[in-house]
Amino acid sequence: MTDGTGLSPISDVDWPEDIADLLPGFAGALNVYRTMAHHPALLRAWCDLREHVVNQTALGRQRAEIVILRTGVRLASEYEWSQHVLRARSFGLDDTRIASIGGEVDGMAAEDAILAQAVDDLFDVKRLSRQNRDALTALAGVHGVLDLMATVGFYSTLGFILNSFAVPLDADAGLALEKAPLKSL
Incomplete structure (x- = not known):
């Protein structure tokens, strides 16, 4: 056990x-x-x-992966980051874009920055700033705003489990990343 x-x-x-x-x-x-x-x-x-x-999710696959990756970064969850690098690739995100999600918001594409800043707002001030909420609503609609919050909450819970119990990365994910490591910026 x-x-x-x-x-x-x-x-x-x-x-x-x-x-x-x-x-x-x-x-x-x-x-x-x-x-x-x-x-x-x-x-x-x-x-x-x-x-x-x-x-x-109303965010769609690529936007959801940006949110999940940023949540993994904020939680320092290597498992979540690794699993979702692979998923992000499968949904068409390239390594440069994926790697940018681990960095500063001002180094990201405009759409990714809106999503990542929303995640950062939730971690840092426990709410979306008015400016970011408006930008996010324009980008993804009200359903997208609510789905972003649900995604951050959902993956935070998983991150707490992963980090608390030192859950090992799934073997297939480890092998896939070994064969094709994320190219850094």
Whole structure:
């Protein structure tokens, strides 16, 4: 159950029976959810919000990845950053753009800067500044503003789990990044 750093990801053999239906899907695919499976009721409740934040967001795939990457940076979550470098690439973001998300807002493309500044606002002042909220609304609409906040909250929770329990990066992600490391700026 534990490995000295906290909760270890649950193996297929030890997977809780009451969430057996989640094992072949998203929950069995990533170590963060295998760790969350120590609390089956929480993981089951997580499913609908995950579906919205990951697959139904008004931000769209690329903008959502910018928000997730910036959240990973702010949480110092190597796991979240690494997993989402790969996802961002799969959604068409190039390495230069991805790497910029780890830096200063003024070094990013204009749209990315709006998204990253919104994430920074939420971490730094616990709300969107009026100026950034207006820019974000113009960019993504009211649904996009709310989805950005939900995304930051969702991935912050995952980041807290990842950081608290030293969840290891999934082997396939590690190999993919080893073969194609992120090119820096």
